[in-house]
Amino acid sequence: MSKLTPQTEFAGPLGLLPTRPRPQSRGQLSLNPKLTLSVVLVLLIVFFTASQPNFLTFDNFLNIARLQAVPLILAVGMTMVVLTGGADLSVGSALALSGVIAGLLYVNGVPAPAVIMLAVLCGILLGLLNGLLIGALGMSFFVVTLGTLAGYRSLALVASDGASIQLGEAPLLLTIGDGSIGILPIPVMLAALVTVFGHLALSGTGWGRKIYAVGSNREAARLAGIRVNRVLVSVYVTSGLLAGLASVIQIGRLTTASPVVGTGIELQVIAAVLLGGTILSGGSGGLGGTVLAVLMLGVLQNGLTLSGTPDFWQGAITGAILIVAVFLDHLQRRRRGLAEN
Amino acid sequence: MIEVKEVAKTYPGTVALEDVSLRIAAGEVLALAGENGSGKSTLMKTLAGHIRPDAGEISIDGAPVRFQNPNESVAAGIGLVEQELAVARHLSVEENILLGALPRRRYLPGAVAWKQVRKRAREVMDELAIEVDPRATLDELPVNVQQLVAIASVLSRRPKLMLLDEATSSLSEDETDHLLRTVRTLSERGMSVIFISHRMREMRQVADRIVVLRDGRVSGESELSDVSDADVVGMLVGRELSEIYPQNVPARERIVLQVDEVTARNYIQNVSVTVREGEIVGLAGLVGSGRSTLAQTIFGAIRPTAGSIRLEGKTVLFRHPADALAAGIGFVGENRRVQGILPGRTVRENLTACSLGTFSRSGVLSRRAEQDQARQAASEMGVKYTNLEDPIGGLSGGNQQKVLLARSLMRGPKLMVLDEPTRGVDVGAKAEIYQHVVQAAANGMSFLIASSELPELLGLCDTIYVLSQGRVVGRLDGNQATEEQIAALAFHTDDATEVA
Structure with a gap:
């Protein structure tokens, strides 16, 4: 370094941080929640x-x-959204709105296969609105999906006039929502299929890799040539699509x-x-943990109901x-010196 | 008197401090010098309680102290002005100055005594000749004023020991002079100071004694009056420059990149730069001179507002870095942590982030092809890792930097744009990076390197452009230019206030 170099250097945080003990990545840590979850599930x-x-x-x-x-x-959709560092608060409302629209179409004589496709399409559009506001306009996911959480629900109430729509005889929809092939319920198979596809997409496609990259470090992802906006739009669209699909099962x-x-x-x-171990700030986690966590919550819910604990609890x-x-996860990371300052 | 005894701090892959001892008497101003990554800032942070040392002891007036957090250090009378500007950007000047110690109203619990705030802030501002409205929000003020406010904030606590970690790097010459005079006055009243700067002139102006760190150890200590500038440089570097800069092959004639009168917002104006095949072109200049902006503009990360960029004769307008990558430009940014690393992801994923398309078919990745490519790129670049599936964070700074270089090189670019390619990288890795750059240039790849390290530019580049305040103020032959020439051009206009 010369006496004349009139510059800052970076022995500071930037120079230091990369060498700071960060022994186990968050990626590896996501194994831990899975293990913990499995143990809790068994217990x-x-x-x-x-x-x-x-x-x-x-x-x-x-x-x-x-x-x-x-x-x-x-x-499954939510995991993808959270992996990019966001969240989709509007899924429940999108589920209801897609369902109500599908229901209205059905009682007005639209054939069931078309209803199913239109419900999914409706979900896609609802997700697209979220995605465009967040990805293309750069708005906060929290603000946008909080807004659509209220908005979509309200539209569902308006469209149905606040009342449940009875579908009457609906053999195809009933089969999808409650039917079985052999002993396996069709909705469960659908969910499993969605999960498997989701997992393959996240772990084995360029799209999945980009989702992780965007959540891990948005600016670095952009400079690595990843079109962050498109990735963001895509995950909210996926979340909407899945809400649309779920609405078919639901109704x-x-x-x-x-x-x-x-x-x-x-x-x-x-x-x-x-x-399930996916980190709220994104970039780390996956569907394995999510599946376990959904199962665990399901078992818990079921067990509590069977044991007569009031729903309110x-x-x-x-x-x-x-x-x-x-909190435990946080503690563990801090002990390993992962939490920065 | 403050004494540091045999302090050591190790990070995985790097020894930041080893056996460092020094003492500062009351009222003494000690200059601390060292290259990038020599451990200066680590030492400062240790003194300020931001970092706990692995070994060694710090004592104040003979009593050992063991800071658990920064507050304890502050309470003990140590004040650190950090290298990176640490201010509350949305608060006012006066609030920043008295942050953490805002005077309260006596009869109204919790309420701030604003009159007193103003009065006290005013006093400190006068000392440092800060002439702005104390109620102005920091955001609205130029970086040099923000820096002065950060200094004022530490000064307002009247520390026993003040640590100035490159506090002058964004100040103008007048501001620096004034600051140094104030520091001098306060030291005469008993305040001790550790002063870090890269400018000999400043060190001589303010300090009595100099301690030099190299690779985490004290490599020299002397009264400043007893040593020449060259002596200090010798202590800093500890080796001949020729040892780490390989011989460069002359560039070819064909022009690869032609930047023509490019303007990007206020940061760069009418900048023209030419890069030939196999040429290594340097961009020198102060912080805020527009070096990084120019680099990012060429890569499509910032959109030019005027002018044209031609790549191999064809005019290009990149709307996204992806376009630049597709056109054959690689990029490694100045800030590894913010612009490069995907934290928490594996070495493999970090290596292949740019090249997902090359081993996937209709979006589905071939894991085997990806691993092969990652392994090959890592070994070509000499990345030291144990397992490709390990998280990137476990690698040393130098190896992370190599991963980023390998990431861009994997696409086989015609032109690599590197911004501070060896920042925070240890000497060994630095030399290896230089080898790779020169080797690739000999094979016809072109380089555009923005750097604040003049020896690096002088050692590597065929041509050096000097920028000042967003304009090119000189184009020098890299083989003949001297640090003095570049510095004289870079200081061309003195008021380095903006930051790109």
């Missing part, structure tokens, strides 16, 4: 098996799976399209994504688990 199953005679039956497990099909499908299962369905489900879904228990789990 819950053991506990409820011991305390509730009706718990450990095949029918009950199918029941749990059936009930979790919709949350799981939503959680099919009860052959009713309700404008108040899925109220608050966005929080349950986000909780599952975070419990479920939120408190879910919330406590979320906070404790994320």
Whole structure:
């Protein structure tokens, strides 16, 4: 260094940070929540098996799976959104609005296959609106999806005049929502299919890689030639698409399209994504943890219901688990010197 | 008296401080010098309680102290002005100056005594000759004033020991002079100071003694009056420059990049630069001279507002870095952590982030092809890693930098735009990076290198453009230019206030 070099240098935080102990990546840490979740899941199953005679039956497990099909499908989209460092608070409302529109179309004589496609299309459009506002206009995901959370719900109420729409005889929709092939419920198979596709997309495609890159470091991703805006639009569209798909199952299962369905489900879904080890700031996590977390919450919910605990308690228990789990994860990282300052 | 005894700090892959001892008497001004990554800032942060040392001891007036956090250091009378500007950008000047110690109203619990705030802030502002409205928001003020406010904030606490880590780098000459005079006066009243700067003139102006750090160790210590500038440089570098800069091959005639009268917002104006095939072109200049802006404009990360860029004779207008990459331009930014690294992702993913298209078919990646390419790129660049699937954060700064270079090189660009390619990189890795640059240039790749390290530019470049306040103020032959020439041009206009 010369006496004349009139410049700052970077022995400072920027020079230091890369060498700062960051031994286990967040990527690796996501294994940990998965392990913890598996243990908790097993413990819950053991506990409820011991305390509730009706718990450990095949029918009950199918029941749990059936009930979790919709949350799981939503959680797949949500995982992708959270991986980019965002969240889609409007999924529950998009679920209701797509469902209501599908229901209205159906009772007005549109054939079921077209209804299904239109419900999915509706979801795509709702997601596209979120995505364009966030990706193209650069607005905050929180503001946008909070706005559409209220907006989509309100539109669902307006369209249905606040009342549930009875679909009457709807064999195809009922099959999708509640049918089985052999012993396997169709909605569960659909959810599994969505999850597998989601996982393959995240781990094995350029798109998935870009999702992680955008969440990990948006500016670095842009300078690596990744079109961040498009990636952002794509994840919100995916989230909307899956909400549209889920709405078909939702209305099919009860052959009713309700404008108040899925109220608050966005929080349950986000909780599952975070419990599954995906980090709220993005860039780390994946669907493995999300699936486990959805299952765990499903088992918990089911066990509590069987044991006669009032429904009202479920939120408190879910919330406590979320906070404790994320806190433990945080502690662990801080102990390893990961949390910066 | 403050004493640092055998302090050591290690990060994975890097020894930041090893066995560092020094003492500062009350009222003494000590100059601390060292190259990038020599450990100066680590030492300052250790004194300020931001970092806990692995070994060694710090004592104040004979009593050992062990700071658990910055507050304890502040309470002990140590004040650090950080290298990176640390101000509350949305608060006013006076609030910033008294941040953390705003005077309160006596009879109204919690309420701020604004009159007193103004009065006290005024006093400190006068000392440093800060002539702005104390109620102005920091955001609205130029960087040099913000820097002065950061200094004022530390001064307002009347520290026993003041640590100035490159606090003058964004100040004008007048401001620097005034600051140094104030520091001198306060030291005569008993305040001790550790002063870090890259400018000998400033060190001589303010300090009595100099301590030089190299690779985390004290490599020299002397009364400033006893040493020449050349002696200090010898202590700093500890080796001949020719050892780390390989011989460069002359460039070819064919023009690869022609930047013609390019303007980008207020940051660069009518800049023209030519890069030939196999040529290594340097961009020199102060912070805010427009070096980085020009680099980013060429890469499509910033859009030019006027002028044209021609790549191999064809006019190009990049709307996104992706366009520049596709056209054969590679880029490594000045700030590895912000502009380069994908934290938490693996070495492999960091290596291949630019080249996903080359080993995927209709979007589906071939893991095997990706691994092969990543492994090959890493070994060509000499990246030291244990496993491609390890997180990038475990690599040393030098290796992370090599990963970023390898990432861009994987696409086989015609032109590499590098901004501070060796910032925060240890000497060994630096030399390896230089080897690669020169080797690639010999094979016909062109380089445009923006750097604040003049020896680096002089050692590598065929041609050096000097920028000042967003304009090209000189074009020098890299083999004949001297640091003095470049510095004289860079200071061409003195008021370095803007930051790109």
